[in-house]
Amino acid sequence: MNKFYLILVVLLxxxxxxxxxxxxxxxxxxxxxxxxxxGDGDSPTLSLENEFAxxxxxxxxxxxxxxxxxxxxxxxxxxxYLFGSFDMYISPFKNNxxxxxxxxxxxxxxxxxxxxxxxxxxxxGERYNFYDYYPNRQHAFNIIIDDEFKINSRFMIGxxxxxxxNNDQGGILSGIxxxxxxxx
Numbered sequence: 001m002n003k004f005y006l007i008l009v010v011l012l013x014x015x016x017x018x019x020x021x022x023x024x025x026x027x028x029x030x031x032x033x034x035x036x037x038x039g040d041g042d043s044p045t046l047s048l049e050n051e052f053a054x055x056x057x058x059x060x061x062x063x064x065x066x067x068x069x070x071x072x073x074x075x076x077x078x079x080x081y082l083f084g085s086f087d088m089y090i091s092p093f094k095n096n097x098x099x100x101x102x103x104x105x106x107x108x109x110x111x112x113x114x115x116x117x118x119x120x121x122x123x124x125g126e127r128y129n130f131y132d133y134y135p136n137r138q139h140a141f142n143i144i145i146d147d148e149f150k151i152n153s154r155f156m157i158g159x160x161x162x163x164x165x166n167n168d169q170g171g172i173l174s175g176i177x178x179x180x181x182x183x184x
Contacts, residue, residue, distance in 0.1 A: 025153075027184040028053045032160060036175020038071065038112070043079050045069040049177060058096050061089045063104075069173070077117070081173065083110040083164070085142060100148045105141065108164050110172055112136040140166040148179065156181040 032049035049067035056062065065085040071078050087106030095102065112135070119130040142165070148158035158179035164172050 025183055026055045028055075028156070028181050029184055030156075030158070030179045030181035032065075032067075032177040032179045034160070034175050034177030036069070036162075036173055038069070038079055038081065038173055043071050043077075044073050045079070045081070045173075045175070046072050047175060047177065051179070051181075053181075055095065058094045059091050061091065061095065061102065061104075063087050063089070078115045079112060081110055081112045083108055083173070085109075085164075087142065087144060089144070089146065098150045100146075100150075102146045102148075104144045104146065106144075108140045108142045110138055110140060110164060112138075112172070138166055138172060140164050140172055146179075148181070154183050156183075 030049075030051040030053060032047075032051055034047050034049075036045050036047060037043065038045045047067055047069035049065050051063050051065045053061060053063040063086075065083075065087065067083050067085075069081045069083075071080065085106055085108040087104045089102040089104030091100055091102040093101055114134040114136060116132050116134070117129050118132045121128055142162055144160060144162045146158060146160045148156050150156045156179070158181065160177045160179055161175075162177070163174040166172065
């Protein structure tokens with residue numbers, strides 16, 4: 001129990017130090033969590049993303065996103081994914097206001113792990129499943145519509161709609177994420 005209190009005190013000291021520092025308004029970190037569809041829209045997923053953003057000027061910004069997702073409706077099949085994305089945004093209404101609406105796109109690499117039950121049988125009242133694993137790794141392009149609202153000069157919330165796809169197999173991942181961000 002003493003370790004818990006020590007960790008809590010260190011965490012509170014770190015947060016107070018972070019809040020008292022001067023910070024650069026160009027860099028920010030955002031934690032995104034959302035819901036989407038994987039593949040042809042038949043696999044609902046929950047996702048968690050880490051986004052590191054840099055504001056170039058009042059009209060242009062860029063971000064690096066690392067994300068993970070998990071299929072939430074799996075009875076006989078299961079799909080998980082990891083992806084990384086580099087995106088460029090344009091803010092048509094200038095991003096120095098409290099509300100920053102931006103449209104962007106970029107390159108993504110997505111690694112999808114699909115697992116299917118191929119044989120299921122019962123023996124003496126016990127169920128046995130045999131699975132088939134199908135990895136799917138793709139290079140793709142994405143389109144993002146993003147809206148951020150600054151709570152104060154340091155914290156922000158937002159909403160992001162996105163789709164990741166390529167020319168060969170159509171859409172890979174589409175969804176909506178809620179964002180919480182802090183300026184570093």
